[in-house]
Amino acid sequence: xxxxxxxxxxxxxxxxxxxxxxxxxxxxxxxxxxxxxxxxxxxxxxxxxxxxxxxxxxxxxxxxxxxxxxxxxxxxxxxxxxxxxxxxxxxxxxxxxxxxxxxxxxxxxxxxxxxxxxxxxxxxxxxxxxxxxxxxxxxxxxxxxxxxxxxxxxxxxxxxxxxxxxxxxxxxxxxxxxxxxxxxxxxxxxxxxxxx
Numbered sequence: 683x684x685x686x687x688x689x690x691x692x693x694x695x696x697x698x699x700x701x702x703x704x705x706x707x708x709x710x711x712x713x714x715x716x717x718x719x720x721x722x723x724x725x726x727x728x729x730x731x732x733x734x735x736x737x738x739x740x741x742x743x744x745x746x747x748x749x750x751x752x753x754x755x756x757x758x759x760x761x762x763x764x765x766x767x768x769x770x771x772x773x774x775x776x777x778x779x780x781x782x783x784x785x786x787x788x789x790x791x792x793x794x795x796x797x798x799x800x801x802x803x804x805x806x807x808x809x810x811x812x813x814x815x816x817x818x819x820x821x822x823x824x825x826x827x828x829x830x831x832x833x834x835x836x837x838x839x840x841x842x843x844x845x846x847x848x849x850x851x852x853x854x855x856x857x858x859x860x861x862x863x864x865x866x867x868x869x870x871x872x873x874x875x876x877x878x
Contacts, residue, residue: 725850727805731787740786743781781809
């Protein structure tokens, strides 16, 4: 895959958006439920996939993860470093790569509004499955699990942010479709449609 300057710029932009989305609620402590910060990361990961395409979207999310692991405080609550690998919520960071890839694949051959919304919801599903399962196994295998922690409880913790994430996923699909019709299908951005 040959990357153009525009590709690198857009991928970098999404790395920055992920950092902002990760910490937008950092000043509001009650936005952490069951150890899971409520952020806008999933929203931006979905947008990365449906706007940049599966490969470039996944690359941008991989760069985001690597930047955080390298020590730049871009993860939720301004965390960073290799110690986050053992965090119960690190699975959500890993899921962003797959979220962007899957969302981009869903809209590869179908650029309708329904496809964009379906792509966004598919990305959200991936995010929840990977992130929640990682969290459960992290608490069971190496992190100190709360008293009475079960697989069911791990999923119950995810009920609180779910309505917000569904709404944001649908909005991401709608925004991606709107950008497709107004900007991405024109000029320098046309190649992104082929790179999906």
